[in-house]
Amino acid sequence: MARSNRPVSRRQAWWLLTTALTTCLPLAPQLPPWLSLAAGAAFIWRAALTWRQWHLPPRWLLILLVMAGTVGVFLQYRTILGRTPGVALLVVFLALKLLELRAARDAVATALLCYFLVLGQFLFTQTIPTALLACLTVLITTATLLAASDDRPQPQQQLRRAALMLAQALPFMLLLFVLFPRVQGPLWGIPQDRFSAVSGLSDTMSPGSIAQLSQSDAIAFRVKFKDAVPPQSQLYWRGPVMPSFDGRSWRVAQTQGAYAEVPYPEIGSPVDYQVTLEPHGKFWLFALELPGTLPPESALTFDYQPIARQAVRTRTRYTQRAWPEAMAGANEAPGILRQALALPTDGNPRMRAISTAWRTQHAGNGEAILTAAQDFFSRQLLIYTLNPPLLGADMVDEFLFDSKRGFCEHFAAAFVFSLRAAGVPARVVAGYQGGEINPVDGYLVVRQYDAHAWAEAWIAGRGWIRIDPTAISAPSRINSNFATAAPAGAGLPFLARSDLAWLRELRHRLDAVTNGWNQWVLGYNPQRQRDLLSSLGLNEPDWRSMTAVLSVLCGGVMLGLTGWILRNRLRVDPALAAWRRFTARLARHGAAWRAWEGPLAFAERAARLTPTHAKSIHEIAALYARLRYEAAPQANDLAQLKAKVAAFKP
Amino acid sequence: MVAALRNRLREAFVRWALRVRLPEPAPIVLTQRRVYVLPTRAGLAYAAALGVILLGAMNYNLSLGHALVFLLGGLGIVAILHTFRNLALVAIRPGRCEPVFSGSLARFDLVLDNQRPDARTSLRLFTGDEAPLEIDIAPHASTVTSVKVLAKKRGWLPMPRLTIETTWPLGLVRAWSYAVPDLNCLVYPAPAAKAPPLPWSGESARGSARDGRGADDFSGLRSHQVADPPRHIAWKAVARQDGPLLTKLFSGAAAQQLWLDWGALSDAIDAEQRLSILARWMIDADAAGLAWGLRLPAVQLAPDNGPAQLSAGLRALALHNHGAQ
Numbered sequence: 001m002a003r004s005n006r007p008v009s010r011r012q013a014w015w016l017l018t019t020a021l022t023t024c025l026p027l028a029p030q031l032p033p034w035l036s037l038a039a040g041a042a043f044i045w046r047a048a049l050t051w052r053q054w055h056l057p058p059r060w061l062l063i064l065l066v067m068a069g070t071v072g073v074f075l076q077y078r079t080i081l082g083r084t085p086g087v088a089l090l091v092v093f094l095a096l097k098l099l100e101l102r103a104a105r106d107a108v109a110t111a112l113l114c115y116f117l118v119l120g121q122f123l124f125t126q127t128i129p130t131a132l133l134a135c136l137t138v139l140i141t142t143a144t145l146l147a148a149s150d151d152r153p154q155p156q157q158q159l160r161r162a163a164l165m166l167a168q169a170l171p172f173m174l175l176l177f178v179l180f181p182r183v184q185g186p187l188w189g190i191p192q193d194r195f196s197a198v199s200g201l202s203d204t205m206s207p208g209s210i211a212q213l214s215q216s217d218a219i220a221f222r223v224k225f226k227d228a229v230p231p232q233s234q235l236y237w238r239g240p241v242m243p244s245f246d247g248r249s250w251r252v253a254q255t256q257g258a259y260a261e262v263p264y265p266e267i268g269s270p271v272d273y274q275v276t277l278e279p280h281g282k283f284w285l286f287a288l289e290l291p292g293t294l295p296p297e298s299a300l301t302f303d304y305q306p307i308a309r310q311a312v313r314t315r316t317r318y319t320q321r322a323w324p325e326a327m328a329g330a331n332e333a334p335g336i337l338r339q340a341l342a343l344p345t346d347g348n349p350r351m352r353a354i355s356t357a358w359r360t361q362h363a364g365n366g367e368a369i370l371t372a373a374q375d376f377f378s379r380q381l382l383i384y385t386l387n388p389p390l391l392g393a394d395m396v397d398e399f400l401f402d403s404k405r406g407f408c409e410h411f412a413a414a415f416v417f418s419l420r421a422a423g424v425p426a427r428v429v430a431g432y433q434g435g436e437i438n439p440v441d442g443y444l445v446v447r448q449y450d451a452h453a454w455a456e457a458w459i460a461g462r463g464w465i466r467i468d469p470t471a472i473s474a475p476s477r478i479n480s481n482f483a484t485a486a487p488a489g490a491g492l493p494f495l496a497r498s499d500l501a502w503l504r505e506l507r508h509r510l511d512a513v514t515n516g517w518n519q520w521v522l523g524y525n526p527q528r529q530r531d532l533l534s535s536l537g538l539n540e541p542d543w544r545s546m547t548a549v550l551s552v553l554c555g556g557v558m559l560g561l562t563g564w565i566l567r568n569r570l571r572v573d574p575a576l577a578a579w580r581r582f583t584a585r586l587a588r589h590g591a592a593w594r595a596w597e598g599p600l601a602f603a604e605r606a607a608r609l610t611p612t613h614a615k616s617i618h619e620i621a622a623l624y625a626r627l628r629y630e631a632a633p634q635a636n637d638l639a640q641l642k643a644k645v646a647a648f649k650p
Numbered sequence: 651m652v653a654a655l656r657n658r659l660r661e662a663f664v665r666w667a668l669r670v671r672l673p674e675p676a677p678i679v680l681t682q683r684r685v686y687v688l689p690t691r692a693g694l695a696y697a698a699a700l701g702v703i704l705l706g707a708m709n710y711n712l713s714l715g716h717a718l719v720f721l722l723g724g725l726g727i728v729a730i731l732h733t734f735r736n737l738a739l740v741a742i743r744p745g746r747c748e749p750v751f752s753g754s755l756a757r758f759d760l761v762l763d764n765q766r767p768d769a770r771t772s773l774r775l776f777t778g779d780e781a782p783l784e785i786d787i788a789p790h791a792s793t794v795t796s797v798k799v800l801a802k803k804r805g806w807l808p809m810p811r812l813t814i815e816t817t818w819p820l821g822l823v824r825a826w827s828y829a830v831p832d833l834n835c836l837v838y839p840a841p842a843a844k845a846p847p848l849p850w851s852g853e854s855a856r857g858s859a860r861d862g863r864g865a866d867d868f869s870g871l872r873s874h875q876v877a878d879p880p881r882h883i884a885w886k887a888v889a890r891q892d893g894p895l896l897t898k899l900f901s902g903a904a905a906q907q908l909w910l911d912w913g914a915l916s917d918a919i920d921a922e923q924r925l926s927i928l929a930r931w932m933i934d935a936d937a938a939g940l941a942w943g944l945r946l947p948a949v950q951l952a953p954d955n956g957p958a959q960l961s962a963g964l965r966a967l968a969l970h971n972h973g974a975q
Contacts, residue, residue, distance in 0.1 A: 083710075104821075105691075105692070108692040108695065108696075108821065109695070112695060112696060112699045115699060115703065115718075115722060116699060116702075116703060118718055119703050119706055119707065119712070119715050119718060122707075122710075122712045122714045122715050122718070123710060123712065126712065126713065126714045130714070131714055131717075134714065134718065138718070138721065138722075142725065142820075145820050145821065145822075146819050146820060148821060149772070149817060149818055149819060149820060149821035150771060150772050150818055150819065161819065165725060165728050165729070165732065165819070165820075166721065166725060168724075168728045168731075169721055169722075169723075169724030169725040169727070169728045170721070170724065171724070172720065172721075172723060172724025172727055172728075173717060173720040173721040173723075173724045176716075176720035176723065176724070177716060177717055177720050180716070180720065182716075183708050184711070186709045186710070186711070187705065187708055187709045314711050521713055521714070521717070522713040522714070523713070524713050525711070525713075554727075558727065558731075561728070561731050562731060584675075587675055592675060593676075594676070595676045595677065595743040595744060595745070595761070596745070596746070
């Protein structure tokens, strides 16, 4: 069309510049600084061009700049594929496209690029503020698209029209969002970079690694219990199990296989719950001890930790059942027990001496040694603190006998060491303990500062038994929560402080909103879609039935909108309608009414052509002329006209 | 090859779209059944962009990406409805159409009615390959617009098929319709640039003694022709207004009659050229205020002067051998 070749007007250029700026600003933190600066310079250049009405830069210069930008992105990331480099490239293109606005077609291309970059924002964050910002960007971009086709209206008019059109698009969006058959990504392998460093547990534990996490109030996962919430002291969320010890750090075992099903018998009463796990980039899934079922696409390691087949890079939801009273590992494999006894040959001589004493005293009776160790720990009067002193080479000895101050990893490590030295198989379990119920939506929220480490000992005939050495010295850590256990003024994360009641209340509300957003908007995946549609009575929904329902509903909305669009078509003046019926009848008899003819002149001519009806033709024309042109026509003129036209049958 | 096929298809579509009896009675209301909607090139690009965004949203499991695609998809549907609404139920009424000379632009006046309480924006009207006219119509109002078409041949020029289209508001979809308003333009033959001097009838029926081209009394001016004697050039008139050379005409008798006779022109001149010469004579004679008569094989006009005589004469020339008068 000739229209798309029209040059871009000044006003359109301003619109495009505003849109590009709104689109790129939220992306700036994700981009390398040089790119943000370069894009800013391009925007300023564009503004100057528009302001001063200078000529656009020559095409060869733009091609050079595009090449330079691409090379820059490549040098920055060593690739141009993937999330961040892709977004960076799009920003380069957008900034330079602004300098190349020759025709209306370029304006449309720019607007499409902006829509694209809104998706780019979602690659980095999908919070409620991001969504609101994206709404604003889409609004402005749509107004720009409007201005690209007609730039005469004022900006606020364009924005109002864009808002109206987007509001009309909302029903379609809601229907499609709920009913469009969802596919679980990824469709291809690129999203490796979807996840970058996020705080969380790691697969090694050394002194201070968990204490570091206690500074973060980021959410690790949320739990919805089917029935009553178990007591706080039972909420041990099992994470990485660390049997191997090198004298300083504890490490996850390099296992070769995993159980496909839970290997221990079900005892006691189960606890059912659903976990919504925030992405952490590792394979493990957290479960209440002991896990009774396995989520799909997961397995159980030989030390009873559920792990997913793929690293958790997106928010993941799974249903679980726990058996709090189950006993695991009654017939444990010798290799695993051997690993749970391994110690470095030297180091920590004081603890070793005590443990050796236990061993001889209790003749290798595991249960008795365990009791002795617990007694020993409580006698030592250890202090639970967020800021333990730094420890030297013999960490266990220094902690137990000298500083006596430590965080949960010190307790767990020292306890496991003491048992191993006494010949009782033991290992460190990392994970989370406790959590906080949000009274607004009833979800249990587990944050990073709930990270914890405890010990597990193997007793012949009973299997693995959980012992939390921290609870021996600081029972409040386990029975209430982390914040009450930690001494006041210990530099707690803001949200862990319990002294500001109104703040906690506000936080609970905000978190409930965020959780609802995560559960229902961001977490609306194929599984949730199936559940929702089943609960709406659409049994076993497959893509066919979903498409059918979707088409019917969208068709309904279309009809509604179309009705609105053509709503005022029948508002034709009744006198004119009657006159049209009359002239249409006459037209069939060779006397067609010409638009420029007055009614009386037409009657004159029509009467000559069809003399037999001359009288009624004149009457009708006179009535119509009165209705049309007289200031105050008589009340029954219209009824008379209608009657006469109805009776007129030439 | 492809272009030819596309043209054939388009013609077939237009024939189907305009299956009503032609020409259509006024007013032509563009009802929803005759308004067609298809995406523009920008609309196709928009759809492709949405497809790519959807793939990205699926691949990265971006719920908000899905929401974005669905919102923009809904916007596309809403754009179809708005574009359609912008054109549907516009009424077209034929207006006036003044006769023109062949070779110039015929202007077909059309009245477009908008009975809706909101404006119609950026409607484009065009016929054939002419550059489109862009108009707006205010709420509850009418707009008069004239479509210009080059008149190539004398006779009746029916208004060609009118395409009326709009891509407002987003430019993603194009709604269009066809109409053939009942309008005809009378096209006069183009006046010959070079014509013999006015045929003062030495052989006139009345056997006037005096030569019509006498040099006694000044009777008027006409444009200069190469064969005119230089001393008859109206130098004063040329000096007054900076225009083409004019030749002074003189007549010997006040009641001299001028017959513009088809038969008097040599058979060697082809028919259209003869009509052109006659048209030139009529215009010159009218400009000089002379009374003149016309003799065509089928029509004869008694000598007279004035605008009515001129338009009757030109009309007779336009419709010469056309059957319909």
